[in-house]
Amino acid sequence: MKTIFERSVEKRKLSLLPECDVPAVDLEAADRETPLDLPEVSENDISRHFSEMAKSTHGVNDGFYPLGSCTMKYNPKVNDEAASLQGFTNIHPLQPDHTVQGCIGLMKEAEKTLCEITGMDRMTFQPAAGAHGEFTGLLLIKAYHRSRNDLKRNKIIVPDSAHGTNPASAVMAGYEVINIPSKEDGCVDLDALRNVAGDDTAGLMLTNPNTVGLFDKNILEITDIVHKAGGLCYYDGANLNAVIGIVRPGDMGFDCMHINLHKTFSTPHGGGGPGAGPVGCKEFLADFLPGMLPAGEDQLYLKKPQNSIGMMKAYNGNFLILVRAYAYIIMLGREGIPEIAKNAVLNANYLRVMLSGKYVIPYKETCMHEFVMSLEHEKASMDVTAMDVAKALLDYGIHPPTMYFPLIVHEALMVEPTETESKEALDSLIKAFTEIYDKAVEDPEYIKNAPHNTIIERPDEVSAARHPKLRYIPEDN
Amino acid sequence: MGSFIANTDRQQQEMLTAAGYDNFEDLFAHIPDVVKLGRELEIDRGLSEMEVCRKIESLSEKNIVFRHIFRGAGAYDHYIPSIVKEVVSKEEFVTAYTPYQAEVSQGNLQSIFEYQTMMCELTGMDVSNASVYDGATAAAESVFMCKDRKRKSVVISGAVNPAVIDVIRTYCSGRETDINVVPAKNGLTDADAVCAALNSATACLIVQQPNFFGNIEDADRFCRAAHEAGAKFVMSVDPIAMAVLKTPGEYGADIAVGEGQSLGMPLGFGGPYLGFMTTTQKMMRQLPGRIVGQTEDSEGNVCYVLTLQAREQHIRREKASSNICSNEALCALTATVYLSAMGPEGLRQAAELSVNKAHYLQKELEKAGFAPAYPDAEFFKEFVTESPVPPERLMAELEKHGILGGLPLEDGKILWCATEKNTREDIDDLVTLAGEVIC
Numbered sequence: 001m002k003t004i005f006e007r008s009v010e011k012r013k014l015s016l017l018p019e020c021d022v023p024a025v026d027l028e029a030a031d032r033e034t035p036l037d038l039p040e041v042s043e044n045d046i047s048r049h050f051s052e053m054a055k056s057t058h059g060v061n062d063g064f065y066p067l068g069s070c071t072m073k074y075n076p077k078v079n080d081e082a083a084s085l086q087g088f089t090n091i092h093p094l095q096p097d098h099t100v101q102g103c104i105g106l107m108k109e110a111e112k113t114l115c116e117i118t119g120m121d122r123m124t125f126q127p128a129a130g131a132h133g134e135f136t137g138l139l140l141i142k143a144y145h146r147s148r149n150d151l152k153r154n155k156i157i158v159p160d161s162a163h164g165t166n167p168a169s170a171v172m173a174g175y176e177v178i179n180i181p182s183k184e185d186g187c188v189d190l191d192a193l194r195n196v197a198g199d200d201t202a203g204l205m206l207t208n209p210n211t212v213g214l215f216d217k218n219i220l221e222i223t224d225i226v227h228k229a230g231g232l233c234y235y236d237g238a239n240l241n242a243v244i245g246i247v248r249p250g251d252m253g254f255d256c257m258h259i260n261l262h263k264t265f266s267t268p269h270g271g272g273g274p275g276a277g278p279v280g281c282k283e284f285l286a287d288f289l290p291g292m293l294p295a296g297e298d299q300l301y302l303k304k305p306q307n308s309i310g311m312m313k314a315y316n317g318n319f320l321i322l323v324r325a326y327a328y329i330i331m332l333g334r335e336g337i338p339e340i341a342k343n344a345v346l347n348a349n350y351l352r353v354m355l356s357g358k359y360v361i362p363y364k365e366t367c368m369h370e371f372v373m374s375l376e377h378e379k380a381s382m383d384v385t386a387m388d389v390a391k392a393l394l395d396y397g398i399h400p401p402t403m404y405f406p407l408i409v410h411e412a413l414m415v416e417p418t419e420t421e422s423k424e425a426l427d428s429l430i431k432a433f434t435e436i437y438d439k440a441v442e443d444p445e446y447i448k449n450a451p452h453n454t455i456i457e458r459p460d461e462v463s464a465a466r467h468p469k470l471r472y473i474p475e476d477n
Numbered sequence: 478m479g480s481f482i483a484n485t486d487r488q489q490q491e492m493l494t495a496a497g498y499d500n501f502e503d504l505f506a507h508i509p510d511v512v513k514l515g516r517e518l519e520i521d522r523g524l525s526e527m528e529v530c531r532k533i534e535s536l537s538e539k540n541i542v543f544r545h546i547f548r549g550a551g552a553y554d555h556y557i558p559s560i561v562k563e564v565v566s567k568e569e570f571v572t573a574y575t576p577y578q579a580e581v582s583q584g585n586l587q588s589i590f591e592y593q594t595m596m597c598e599l600t601g602m603d604v605s606n607a608s609v610y611d612g613a614t615a616a617a618e619s620v621f622m623c624k625d626r627k628r629k630s631v632v633i634s635g636a637v638n639p640a641v642i643d644v645i646r647t648y649c650s651g652r653e654t655d656i657n658v659v660p661a662k663n664g665l666t667d668a669d670a671v672c673a674a675l676n677s678a679t680a681c682l683i684v685q686q687p688n689f690f691g692n693i694e695d696a697d698r699f700c701r702a703a704h705e706a707g708a709k710f711v712m713s714v715d716p717i718a719m720a721v722l723k724t725p726g727e728y729g730a731d732i733a734v735g736e737g738q739s740l741g742m743p744l745g746f747g748g749p750y751l752g753f754m755t756t757t758q759k760m761m762r763q764l765p766g767r768i769v770g771q772t773e774d775s776e777g778n779v780c781y782v783l784t785l786q787a788r789e790q791h792i793r794r795e796k797a798s799s800n801i802c803s804n805e806a807l808c809a810l811t812a813t814v815y816l817s818a819m820g821p822e823g824l825r826q827a828a829e830l831s832v833n834k835a836h837y838l839q840k841e842l843e844k845a846g847f848a849p850a851y852p853d854a855e856f857f858k859e860f861v862t863e864s865p866v867p868p869e870r871l872m873a874e875l876e877k878h879g880i881l882g883g884l885p886l887e888d889g890k891i892l893w894c895a896t897e898k899n900t901r902e903d904i905d906d907l908v909t910l911a912g913e914v915i916c
Contacts, residue, residue: 001583001584001587003587003590003591003594004591004813004817005591005594012820013820013822013823014558014560014818014819014820014823016556016558016818016819016823017556017823017826017827017830017897018897020829020830020833021900021901022833022834022836022837022901022904023833023836023837024829024833025832025833025836027693027721027722027832027855027857028855029693029695029722029723029855030695030697030722030723031721031722031723032719032720032721032722032723032724032727033723033724033727034601034724034726034727035821036598036599036719036720036821036824036825037598037821038595038598038816038817038819038820038821038824039816039817039820040820040821040822041817041820043560043818046560046564046814046817046818047560047563047564049817050564050567050584050588050814051567052584053583053584053585053587053588054567054568054569054570054584055569055584056581056582056583056584057569057570057573057576057581057582057583057584057585058569058573058578058581058582059568059569059570059571059572059573060572060573061568061569061571061572062568062569062572065574067574067577070574072574073481074481075571075572076481078526078529078530080566080571081530082529082530082533085533085534085537086537086542087534087536087537087538087539087540087542088537088540088745088746089743089744089745090542090543090743090744091540091542091744091745091746092543092546092548092552092554092744092746092881093552093744093745093746093747093748094548094550094552094884095541095543095548095881096872099540099541099543099876100540100541100746101539101540102536102537102538102539102540103540103746105536105539106533106536113520116518116519116520117518117520128610128611128614128748128749128803128805129610129801129802129803129804130802130803131790131800131801131802131803132610132614132800132801134800135800138651139647139650139651142650142651163791164789164790164791164792164793164794164797164802165790165791165800165802167790167794167795168790168793168794168795168797168799168800169800170795171795171796171797171800172621172648172651172652172799172800173651173652174651174652174653175651177794177795215507215508217507217508217509219509219512220509220511220512243508245514245518246505246508246513246514247508247512247513247514248514251512251514252512262803266481268571268572268807269572269573269574269575269803270570270571270573270805270806270807270808271570271571271573271574271575271576271585271588271806271807271810272573272574272575272576272585272607272767272803272804272806272807273608273749273803273804273805273806273807273808274610274748274749274803274804274805274806274807274808275803290647309647309650310643310644310646310647310650311613311640311643311644311646311647312614312644312647312648313610313611313613313614313644313748314551314611314612314613314638314640314641314643314644314736314747314750315551315552315640315746315747315748316746316747316748317747317748318610318748318749319745319746319747319748320743320745320746320748320749321748321749323533326533327529327533329520330521330523330524330529330532330533331478331479331523331524331525331526331529332478332479332480332523333478333479333520333521333522333523333524334517334518334519334520334521334522334523335478335517335522335523336478336479336480336523337518337520338518339480339482340482342501342504342505343482343484343489345504345505346484346489346492346493346496346501346504347484347492349496349498349504350492350495350496352496353495353496353497354495354496365507366498366504366506366507390578391580394578394580394581399578399581400578402577403577405791419481419482420481420482420483421483422483422484422488423483423484423488423491423492425483426492451580454580454581455580455583456579456580456583456774456776456778456780457580457774457775457776457778458579458580458774458775459579459580459772459773459774459780459781459782460772460773460774460775461772461782461784463772463773464770464771464772464782464784465770465784465785465786465787468604468761468768468770468784468785469770469771469772470590470593470604470605470761470768470769470770470771470784471590471593471594471597471603471604471605472590472591472594
């Protein structure tokens with residue numbers, strides 16, 4: 001595909017802005033020296049260019065997207081309609097409180113509802129993504145220990161099965177990361193936890209269900225071990241879709257957590273963002289929350305908690321994402337919310353059982369919203385890897401599962417169907433996986449060279465990293 | 478209640494049976510009862526789509542939408558071309574996730590590559606990432622790019638947006654970082670004080686252009702001083718101003734960051750916005766977040782992939798340059814479409830119109846009794862005035878006429894802003910009202 005720069009024709013332009021109706025000013029300040037090389041195109045050029053690009057982008061709307069850990073559920077259009085109301089889009093973030101009663105009211109309602117769903121007491125909407133939420137939660141934990149003058153707690157415990165953001169967030173918050181090995185079933189090894197929990201433990205970061213898709217039954221014991229050592233427990237909300245309306249992080253002993261509104265609450269992923277990662281906490285941490293929290297009864301206002309850790313982001317977080325999530329929540333309501341988890345778990349178990357005939361699924365027990373397959377056997381016997389099978393799925397119009405994660409399973413493919421996929425879609429995935437397996441037995445080279453029907457073949461990632469070309473440079477340069 | 482679950486009760490039962498379960502209780506039987514909620518959530522019953530629309534509309538109607546906005550302070554009311562909203566609403570872009578599978582994400586990847594190119598062009602730098610959360614977090618991430626074992630302190634001009642300074646402070650609060658905010662002098666960075674604050678422990682100096690008060694900084698001196706002290710020079714810039722002002726690259730800055738909201742995103746009560754970050758070739762591998770690179774496939778076709786991933790959390794875990802995973806991709810696409818629509822001439826026009834309108838507004842306000850607070854500084858599209866009346870009284874009067882006036886500052890002054898959207902007539906109306914409040 002041509003880049004937008006290659007479509008440029010000198011002096012071509014749109015007619016967007018009016019003539020100047022006030023005296024012109026000549027600034028004395030230093031001017032830009034190099035000419036600004038932006039594309040010169042027509043509106044038609046733009047429309048066709050981006051339509052062509054859209055056609056070579058696979059979204060949830062284009063087909064099944066069982067990308068484990070990412071909860072690629074259907075994104076209802078009513079969410080977008082709500083977020084495009086002028087009464088939200090045209091509101092300046094620094095308008096006085098009395099002119100934004102609707103925004104603050106929505107924040108207040110969303111906070112109340114999300115706290116009930118998670119078992120938390122207060123919430124900040126400032127974090128813009130899950131990782132941003134993790135960082136926020138860890139700074140809350142830090143503020144808590146500091147407030148008690150308990151300054152020796154400099155370690156965060158993270159299981160080796162955790163999402164990569166967990167240890168990275170801990171480091172940003174100034175903690176040393178203590179990785180603990182998981183048991184074979186991916187659950188927390190209680191003895192390993194007891195061995196490291198102590199008076200230098202600031203906290204534990206955990207997701208439950210864990211990253212192999214299993215619910216850790218010892219959860220109360222786990223959080224108890226950390227609490228007894230004087231640490232706090234952070235819940236990584238990435239997997240909340242599995243338990244929403246059934247189990248609440250607040251009832252599992254967690255003190256603070258983030259929610260990925262773009263996963264569990266159906267706001268779209270936007271090709272990588274924007275998401276939103278509100279952080280909820282128990283009352284004893286609420287005074288440390290960042291940003292402006294809704295307050296008041298009749299006249300609402302925004303207020304920064306007295307001992308706030310500060311500001312994680314300018315203004316009020318990704319507010320228009322919150323509007324989308326709020327639309328989704330009030331549409332589903334108290335009957336609809338638990339149906340999410342029930343059907344997410346049903347869809348995953350249906351796939352797990354149906355695929356276990358051909359493929360090795362290392363964990364035999366009931367999974368939650370996702371499960372992990374291992375292609376170790378196929379790699380050994382046919383030299384067909386998890387990557388090969390993933391690429392072969394592309395030829396079926398299906399986005400592959402997450403590859404090579406979690407790290408504790410070799411040749412892993414992590415499958416998360418979500419609740420919004422129909423039985424027909426699940427059956428088509430089962431059929432695709434089955435055909436790929438059979439083809440791999442018969443002609444492994446075919447699978448190793450997949451995909452065959454996409455607009456490009458496998459890209460050369462090694463040379464991309466070795467000789468980085470990170471911007472367009474005109475050929476005549 | 479609303480639902481987006483496709484499977485009927487009958488299909489659900491078929492699937493339960495096929496998977497070896499009698500019912501849903503059976504499916505969740507392995508979870509200990511003691512952690513189960515065991516009751517209904519205490520939230521409202523679900524609604525139909527029509528009821529949802531009505532409820533949210535009525536909430537939005539409780540906000541006051543101002544017809545004329547003269548407030549900026551980091552979030553700007555610039556014109557958004559019609560094509561922008563249309564393109565970024567395409568479902569493929571909206572519903573995809575991070576382009577991990579390049580073969581089915583070429584459009585997404587190429588659009589990021591184009592975005593990176595445009596941000597390099599605007600700022601005059603070599604390399605851009607694919608975005609971070611907003612301008613403030615971009616500034617905070619730039620600090621982490623510059624810090625090392627020896628250099629752990631940061632010097633920030635007091636003329637930087639206070640919200641940005643707050644976020645830098647919060648981001649740095651976990652790790653040993655000495656933050657030295659040098660108070661502004663006469664609406665500008667205090668050059669002598671800043672130069673005196675730089676030393677062998679300084680990781681970077683951060684200056685905003687135009688600064689929080691709208692004034693244009695003479696960045697040459699700061700860049701030289703930072704480099705002489707062995708520190709990096711970070712410029713936080715207004716992307717629209719880059720159409721006319723000397724760029725960070727031309728000044729010799731090491732990192733340029735900024736808030737990209739002006740590039741086609743609505744005000745939206747503060748988000749989602751777009752944090753952009755560009756840097757030199759030399760510091761490329763310190764950049765946080767996603768970066769897209771051009772390569773070839775096995776057939777030799779030009780294509781695009783996520784690259785330099787050895788910096789990132791999913792590979793490096795605790796050794797990553799940042800924890801960022803989700804970014805603001807759709808906002809980056811918005812900026813790409815916006816900049817394509819504006820083109821070099823259109824962007825320059827938006828910048829010049831904003832400058833002209835702001836200067837007209839300033840002169841008229843001065844005539845009405847609002848003296849400029851920093852008469853010696855040259856400003857861009859924002860400026861500060863004294864206020865002969867309590868600012869709140871003026872704002873209340875303007876509000877009655879659908880006008881959002883400038884931002885009252887803590888010292889009783891007012892920070893005004895004008896863009897290409899404010900017509901001469903709107904400005905005259907505002908000034909007339911302001912004059913009446915004084916009388």
